[in-house]
Amino acid sequence: MEIRLGTRRSDLARWQASHVADLIRSVEPAAEVRVVFVSSAGDKDRRSGFQQIGGIGAFTKESEDSLLRNEIDLVVHSLKDLPTKLQPGLVLAAVPKREDPRDVLCGVALDQLRPGLRVGTGSIRRKAQLLALCNGLDIRPIRGNVSPRLRKAKNREGIDATVLAAAGLSRLGLLHEASQILDAHIFPYAVGQGALAAEAREEDTALIALLQKIEDRQSRTEVDAERALMRSLDAGCSLPVGVSATWRAGTLTLQGQVTHPDGQTKIADESTGLADQADAIGRSLGHRLLEQGAEEILKAASRIVEEQKPT
Numbered sequence: 001m002e003i004r005l006g007t008r009r010s011d012l013a014r015w016q017a018s019h020v021a022d023l024i025r026s027v028e029p030a031a032e033v034r035v036v037f038v039s040s041a042g043d044k045d046r047r048s049g050f051q052q053i054g055g056i057g058a059f060t061k062e063s064e065d066s067l068l069r070n071e072i073d074l075v076v077h078s079l080k081d082l083p084t085k086l087q088p089g090l091v092l093a094a095v096p097k098r099e100d101p102r103d104v105l106c107g108v109a110l111d112q113l114r115p116g117l118r119v120g121t122g123s124i125r126r127k128a129q130l131l132a133l134c135n136g137l138d139i140r141p142i143r144g145n146v147s148p149r150l151r152k153a154k155n156r157e158g159i160d161a162t163v164l165a166a167a168g169l170s171r172l173g174l175l176h177e178a179s180q181i182l183d184a185h186i187f188p189y190a191v192g193q194g195a196l197a198a199e200a201r202e203e204d205t206a207l208i209a210l211l212q213k214i215e216d217r218q219s220r221t222e223v224d225a226e227r228a229l230m231r232s233l234d235a236g237c238s239l240p241v242g243v244s245a246t247w248r249a250g251t252l253t254l255q256g257q258v259t260h261p262d263g264q265t266k267i268a269d270e271s272t273g274l275a276d277q278a279d280a281i282g283r284s285l286g287h288r289l290l291e292q293g294a295e296e297i298l299k300a301a302s303r304i305v306e307e308q309k310p311t
């Protein structure tokens with residue numbers, strides 16, 4: 001079978017694509033996987049803050065269009081960047097084994113956070129959670145690829161610190177550059193962080209069956225529960241929702257935290273269930289958070305994200 005695998009051009013995207021290509025070859029030695037580069041709005045627009053370039057789907061839309069036009073057969077994304085609603089005709093065919101989903105702090109350690117310290121991040125979740133840990137931090141909007149962000153923090157170029165996903169650093173062989181891995185109970189991670197998505201056309205049943213062989217059931221369950229939470233909160237990928245998934249004797253506990261962008265209010269709860277109840281776990285957690293007032297925080301966050309968009 002010939003498989004045209006689409007990816008963006010960044011170092012991280014290339015690593016992820018070749019990793020999935022290797023996984024496919026390992027379960028199907030006869031597969032001919034060819035990597036095809038697709039650019040995205042998120043890659044082209046380097047002017048503005050991360051949240052600002054049309055937000056949802058900024059990194060995934062072009063490759064999905066290319067998939068729908070039959071130019072490629074499969075796209076590999078960071079699952080974190082994949083909107084909760086896929087375009088009609090496309091499916092999340094497989095989720096391979098998830099990397100460490102946690103965030104890391106680079107530049108300083110957690111106990112060195114002080115009012116006025118400049119922390120670069122374009123993520124409203126990271127901003128909110130950082131301010132909740134240390135009121136008065138100077139959060140600077142930055143975006144761009146992982147390595148330049150790391151370098152800026154290291155050289156104190158406009159920022160003193162930054163927060164990045166452990167998974168991205170690890171894939172680029174840069175995890176040793178992190179100052180501290182952040183405990184997910186103190187600093188919950190983004191929905192889908194550390195996981196990869198293999199997206200395909202719904203009608204491509206042979207390819208989907210093949211991709212099932214590279215799926216990791218536990219990772220898939222976590223991701224399904226986390227995405228169900230996001231849907232029940234009606235929250236786009238750019239909202240301040242953090243999660244943490246824990247397994248005990250075949251049951252999954254999903255913790256969720258919604259944090260006001262000013263860091264002053266947060267709502268947290270959890271929901272537990274069996275592995276085949278991923279959707280129900282995510283949905284019931286969503287309902288609990290909404291009952292406690294999450295909607296007001298999410299609305300405030302949406303307004304802030306909207307205001308930051310260039311007109």
Ligand SMILES: NCc1[nH]cc(CCC(=O)O)c1CC(=O)O
Pocket residue numbers: 078079080081146163164165166167168192193194195196
């Ligand atoms: N939106 C950027 C992005 N998308 C996926 C990753 C890291 C890898 C992952 O989370 O799987 C990153 C960089 C970061 O947030 O540090």
